[in-house]
Amino acid sequence: GENVEQHPSTLSVQEGDSAVIKCTYSDSASNYFPWYKQELGKRPQLIIDIRSNVGEKKDQRIAVTLNKTAKHFSLHITETQPEDSAVYFCAARIHSSGGGADGLTFGKGTHLIIQP
């Protein structure tokens, strides 16, 4: 099955600096890569996702890049703010257009700490 590796496990950055979290996946058939943010005591919530037919996607201060050849994808957060402090999870999935469902395979998470 799919295996997703995520690094680093903890990332501390100064407020206003950028943060980058990297993930690699093993199954070349994976074609959907979401990123979830989980604040302390709350449920994971999707912040951005990318499909394999796209190399980069941006939403305000958040961007995700995908390198299919190398099988890795990254989350970039610019101008970090205190409310960005959370655990971030990357995930991969093989999406079947013919129906059915496939669960996500998650990385182990990155605890992002924004230092004031």
Add this chain to the structure above:
Amino acid sequence: DVKVTQSSRYLVKRTGEKVFLECVQDMDHENMFWYRQDPGLGLRLIYFSYDVKMKEKGDIPEGYSVSREKKERFSLILESASTNQTSMYLCASSSPPREQFFGPGTRLTVL
């Protein structure tokens, strides 16, 4: 607004007990999922379902079973709870190609 609810936020059970965790979604989603979340291990898929009465094993199905008798409800069953099943359990639902929406989680402690 999508709503996924779980029957309990906190649950304490004894070893050997049968445990039911319930999940309900109100958006007519076809797909439902059960994950467990442990520190340092991320979220791991236990079981999922893409239709009523259909179920598929995830990455760690051992010790668990599921039931989906109605589209909106997906139950996770621990036939005989063990201490290594102490964890946070998260339910999710989706309607492809949209993303998965998670419930608030049930923190289960098995003594």
